[in-house]
Amino acid sequence: MYTTELSDKNKKPSAAAMANEDPVRLAAFEARVAADNFIEPKDWMPEAYRKTLIRQISQHAHSEIVGMLPEGNWITRAPSLRRKAVLLAKVQDEGGHGLYLYAAAETLGTSRDEMIEALHSGRAKYSTIFNYPTLTWADIGAIGWLVDGAAIMNQVPLQRTSYGPYARAMVRICKEESFHQRQGYEITMTLAAGSPEQKRMAQDALDRWWWPSLMMFGPPDDNSPNSAQSIRWRIKRETNDQLRQRFVDVTVPQAEAIGLRVPDPALKWNEARESYDFGEIDWEEFYAVVRGEGPVAKERMNARVKAWADGAWVREAALAHAAKRNGRLAAE
Amino acid sequence: MKPLVEYALRLGDDGLVLGQQLSEWCGHSPMLEIDLALANIGLDLIGQSSHFLKLAGDTEGEGRDADVLAFHRDVLDFRNALLVEQPNGDFAQTIARQFLFSNWQELLMRELMRSHDATLSAIAGKAVKEVVYHARFANEWMVRLGDGTEESRNRIIAGLEWMWRFVDELFAVDATVEELIVRGVAVDPRLLRAEWDARIAQALAEATLEAPKPRRAASGGRSGHHSEHLGHLLTEMQFLPRAYPGVAW
Amino acid sequence: MNKEWPLWEVFVRARNGLAHKHAGSVHAADARMAIEAARDTYTRRMEGVSLWLVPSASIVASDPGEAGSLFEPAADKVYRHPTFYSIPENIKNI
Ligand SMILES: [Fe+2]
Ligand SMILES: [Fe+2]
Numbered sequence: 001m002y003t004t005e006l007s008d009k010n011k012k013p014s015a016a017a018m019a020n021e022d023p024v025r026l027a028a029f030e031a032r033v034a035a036d037n038f039i040e041p042k043d044w045m046p047e048a049y050r051k052t053l054i055r056q057i058s059q060h061a062h063s064e065i066v067g068m069l070p071e072g073n074w075i076t077r078a079p080s081l082r083r084k085a086v087l088l089a090k091v092q093d094e095g096g097h098g099l100y101l102y103a104a105a106e107t108l109g110t111s112r113d114e115m116i117e118a119l120h121s122g123r124a125k126y127s128t129i130f131n132y133p134t135l136t137w138a139d140i141g142a143i144g145w146l147v148d149g150a151a152i153m154n155q156v157p158l159q160r161t162s163y164g165p166y167a168r169a170m171v172r173i174c175k176e177e178s179f180h181q182r183q184g185y186e187i188t189m190t191l192a193a194g195s196p197e198q199k200r201m202a203q204d205a206l207d208r209w210w211w212p213s214l215m216m217f218g219p220p221d222d223n224s225p226n227s228a229q230s231i232r233w234r235i236k237r238e239t240n241d242q243l244r245q246r247f248v249d250v251t252v253p254q255a256e257a258i259g260l261r262v263p264d265p266a267l268k269w270n271e272a273r274e275s276y277d278f279g280e281i282d283w284e285e286f287y288a289v290v291r292g293e294g295p296v297a298k299e300r301m302n303a304r305v306k307a308w309a310d311g312a313w314v315r316e317a318a319l320a321h322a323a324k325r326n327g328r329l330a331a332e
Numbered sequence: 333m334k335p336l337v338e339y340a341l342r343l344g345d346d347g348l349v350l351g352q353q354l355s356e357w358c359g360h361s362p363m364l365e366i367d368l369a370l371a372n373i374g375l376d377l378i379g380q381s382s383h384f385l386k387l388a389g390d391t392e393g394e395g396r397d398a399d400v401l402a403f404h405r406d407v408l409d410f411r412n413a414l415l416v417e418q419p420n421g422d423f424a425q426t427i428a429r430q431f432l433f434s435n436w437q438e439l440l441m442r443e444l445m446r447s448h449d450a451t452l453s454a455i456a457g458k459a460v461k462e463v464v465y466h467a468r469f470a471n472e473w474m475v476r477l478g479d480g481t482e483e484s485r486n487r488i489i490a491g492l493e494w495m496w497r498f499v500d501e502l503f504a505v506d507a508t509v510e511e512l513i514v515r516g517v518a519v520d521p522r523l524l525r526a527e528w529d530a531r532i533a534q535a536l537a538e539a540t541l542e543a544p545k546p547r548r549a550a551s552g553g554r555s556g557h558h559s560e561h562l563g564h565l566l567t568e569m570q571f572l573p574r575a576y577p578g579v580a581w
Numbered sequence: 582m583n584k585e586w587p588l589w590e591v592f593v594r595a596r597n598g599l600a601h602k603h604a605g606s607v608h609a610a611d612a613r614m615a616i617e618a619a620r621d622t623y624t625r626r627m628e629g630v631s632l633w634l635v636p637s638a639s640i641v642a643s644d645p646g647e648a649g650s651l652f653e654p655a656a657d658k659v660y661r662h663p664t665f666y667s668i669p670e671n672i673k674n675i
Contacts, residue, residue: 043645068359068367075355079572079581080399081348081382085375088355092371096622099364103606106588112608113585137572137581169605176626187581195579303360311362313487314423317480318610319584324479325611363586365607365618372621465620472613 021046033234038164041107049233052226053163054108055124056235058115061101062126064094066119066300070134071143079137086183087140093176100169107165120305128286129216131294138191138198138205144184146206146213146251152177153247154217162234185254192258199259206255207263214278215286217244223283248276335508336449337392338411339518341401342554344384345412348402349562350433351377352569353420362423369469373430376462383455403573407563408556415498417553417562421491424484427473428491434466435531436502439524448516471535478539485541493544500549503528586610588637591619593629601633609634 018026025044032039039045068091075091078084102112118124129147134140155177158170191202218224218240230236248267255262266279289297354374361367385398396404415433420426441463444456477488503521505513512518536543552558572581586608592601604623609615615634623629643651659665668675 040645042642065359065364072359075358076352076568077571079403081378081385081402082399083581084352084355085378085382088358088371088375088378091358092368092375092625095358095364095367095371096625099368099607099622100605102364103588106606111585172605190580195576197576198579307360307362310360311366311423313481313483314362314366314477315586315610317484318476318614319586320484321476321480322611363608365609365614365622368621369617372625469617472617476610476614 018046018048030232033162033232036160036234037162038167039162040164049235050108052230052233052235053166054105054110056230057101057105057108057163057166058110058118059125059127061098061105061115062119062124063130064098064101066126066130066304067147068094068098069300069303070130070132070296071140073134074137074140077137078140083187090144090180090183093180096176097169097173100172101166104163104165104169116308120301120308122292122301125290127216128289128294129212131289131292131297131300132208132212133296135208136201136205138188138201139209141184141187141191141202142205142209144180144182145188145254146184146209147216148177148180148184149251150213150216150247152181153243153250157237160234160237188260189258192260202258203260206260210263211281211285212289214244214248214281215289217241217247219283219286220281245275248278252276334391335511336517337388338508339512340384340388340391340452342411342413344381344388344398344401345410346416346433346437347377347379347381347384349410349412349565350416350429351375351381352565353416354426356420357426366423370426373466373469376459376466380455380459380462383451383458387451387455399573403570407558407566410553410556410558410562410566412553412558412562413498413501414550414553414559415495415502417559417565418495418498419561421494422487424477424487424491425494426491427470427477428488428495430466430470431474431492431535432495432499432532433502434463434470435535436499436521436524436528438463438467439528439531440519440521443519443524447518452517474535474541475539478536478541488539489541492541496544497547497550501551501553504551504554506554589615589619590635590637590640591623592633592635593619593623594631594633595628596630601631604628606637607634 026046029039029045029049039049071087071091071094075084075087078087102115105115106112115124119126134143152174155170155174159167159174161167161170188202188205191198194202221227221239221241224240227236227239231239252262252267264279266277268277269275270277288294294300351374354370354377357370358367358374361370381402382398385401389396389398389401413433415429418425418429438460441456441460445453445460447453447456474488477484479485503525505520505522509518509521513520533543587610588606589609590606591604593604594601604619607615607618607622609618612634616632619632619634624632655661
C-alpha cells in the first residue's frame with residue numbers, strides 16, 4: 001500500500017530505541033493510544049513513534065505525488081472532453097492529497113523540502129505500483145478502479161489512526177477518493193462493453209495491473225516486521241493480508257460483472273471461508289520493484305527531479321519578491 | 333458557415349487549446365500548489381470550451397457535438413488565436429501567455445454577458461467569474477517574476493517579448509465578427525483595447541517591466557493558418573478518437 | 582538562496598453563520614499567494630465562502646504539558662452550568 005513498510009524488510013522493530021524513553025510517559029502514551037485517543041502535534045510522543053510516522057506519512061505523500069505521473073501521462077490524450085476534465089481533476093486531487101499529507105508530516109518537525117530531498121535522493125520510498133507504465137487508455141481505467149480501490153481500502157481505517165493531523169488528512173482524502181474509483185470503473189466498464197479492440201485493451205490492462213495491485217498491500221504478514229507495533233500504535237489498523245483479502249473479495253465480482261477475467265488460474269471461491277482463495281504473489285518481483293527495479297522507476301524519478309530543479313528559479317523569485325515587498329512596506 | 337458557428341468555434345478553440353496546454357503542467361510544475369492552480373485554470377477553460385463547442389455544433393445543426401468538433405477537425409478548421417497555441421516553455425512563458433490572454437478574456441466575457449444570444453450570454457456569465465481569477469493569478473505572477481530575481485526577470489522579459497506579437501490578433505475583427513457585432517451577438521474587441529492596455533500597463537509597472545516594443549503582429553489563427561505547434565498538439569489530443577473512430581469512451 | 586516558502590494555516594468558513602474552521606496548510610511566498618493556494622487546494626468542492634490565512638509561525642499555542650493547570654481547574658466549577666440549579670417544575674420561562 002501507499003504506506004506499507006517498504007524499506008525495512010530485514011530490520012527488526014527496535015526495542016533498543018524504546019529503551020531510552022521515560023517509562024512513565026511511555027506508559028501514559030501507550031495507554032492513551034490503546035484507548036483510541038488522538039495524539040496531537042505538541043503532545044509528548046516516543047521518538048520511534050515520531051520517526052515511524054514521518055516515514056509513513058511522507059511515503060504516503062510521495063506516493064500521491066509520483067502517482068500523478070502515470071495518469072498524467074494520459075491527460076493530454078484523454079478521448080473526450082468529459083474524460084479529459086475528469087482525469088485532470090483526478091490527478092489534481094492526488095496532488096492535493098500529497099499536499100495534505102506533507103503538511104501532516106510537517107507537524108512532526110520535518111519540512112516539505114527535506115521530504116522531497118529524501119525522495120529525490122532515493123532515501124524515501126513510494127508505492128511500487130507507480131513504477132509500472134500506463135500503456136493504453138484502459139490503464140487509466142484500471143488505475144482508478146484497482147489502484148484507487150486498493151488505496152481506499154487501506155485509507156478508510158487510517159481515518160482513525162492515532163495521530164490527529166494524519167487522521168484528519170485521511171478524512172479529507174477519503175472524501176475525495178470516492179469519485180476516483182468510480183470514474184476508473186466507469187472507464188473500464190465502457191471499454192469492456194465496446195468494440196473488440198476496446199475489450200482487448202480493458203482485459204490487457206486488468207491482466208497487467210491485477211498482480212501489482214495486490215502487491216500494493218505490502219509483504220505478507222509473516223514478513224512484515226513492523227506491523228505489530230504499528231497496529232498497537234494505531235498507525236496501521238489492519239494487517240496487509242486482511243486488507244488484501246478484502247480487496248480480492250470485493251473486486252472479483254466487479255470484474256465478472258463487466259465480463260473481464262481476473263488473471264489468476266488459482267482464483268476460487270472458498271465456501272467455508274466465504275472468501276476467495278487466490279494464487280501466490282510473485283514476491284521476488286515485489287522486492288525488485290521496491291529496490292527500484294520497476295519498469296519505469298527511473299523515468300518517474302527523473303520526471304520529479306526535473307520538475308523540482310526546473311522550478312527552483314520560480315520558487316526563488318517568489319521569495320525574493322516577497323522580501324523586496326516586505327522591505328518596502330517596512331521602509332514606508 | 334454560419335457566423336455564430338464560426339464565432340463559437342473561436343471561443344471554444346481558445347479554451348480547448350489553452351486548457352490542453354495547461355494540463356501538461358499537472359505533476360511537473362515548480363511547486364505542488366502551482367500544480368493545483370494551473371489544473372484549476374485548465375479545468376475552467378476546458379469546461380468553457382465544451383459549452384462553446386456545443387453551441388457551435390447545435391447552431392450548425394449537422395449533428396456534430398463538442399467531442400466531434402474537438403477531436404475530428406484538422407488544423408485548417410481550428411479557429412483559436414495563435415497566442416494560446418504557443419508552447420508552455422518555461423513557467424515564465426506560460427505566465428506571459430496567460431497574462432495577455434486572461435486579461436483579454438476577462439474583458440471579453442464581461443461584455444459577452446450582454447450578448448443578444450442567450451446561450452453566449454449564459455456561458456459568459458459563468459465564465460467571467462472563473463476568468464477574473466485567472467487574470468488575478470497571472471497578474472500576480474507577472475509581478476513576482478518581473479520584480480523577483482535577475483533570472484526570473486530575464487525569463488519573463490523573454491516570455492513577454494515572444495508572446496507580444498500575438499496580441500493584436502485578439503483584437504482583430506473580420507467580416508464574420510463584424511456581422512455579429514452589428515447584430516449585438518459578438519463583442520467588438522476593438523472597444524476593449526484601451527482598457528486592456530491600461531490593465532497591462534498597470535501590471536507591468538508593478539512588475540517593474542516595460543511593454544515590449546511594437547513589432548509586426550502575427551495572425552492567421554482565426555482563419556485556420558496556425559503555427560506548426562498546433563498540428564502536434566492535435567496529433568496528441570486526437571489520437572484515440574481518430575485511431576478508433578465511432579466508438580464510445 | 583535555498584529557502585522554503587513559508588507555511589500558512591488555512592481556515593475555511595463553510596457558509597455564512599459558521600465560524601472559520603481549520604482545514605489544513607499550504608506553502609506560499611506571500612499573503613495573496615497563500616489565499617490563492619488555499620482556494621485552489623481547500624475549496625475545490627464548494628467547501629467554503631471565506632478564507633483566513635495565518636502564517637504558521639504566528640500561531641501561539643498552549644503547551645500540552647500545561648493542559649492540566651490550564652483546563653482542569655474548570656472541571657469542578659459546575660455552578661457555571663445552568664443545570665447546576667434546581668428550579669421547581671412549575672416555574673416557567675427560566
Ligand atoms: Fe490519492
Ligand atoms: Fe485517488
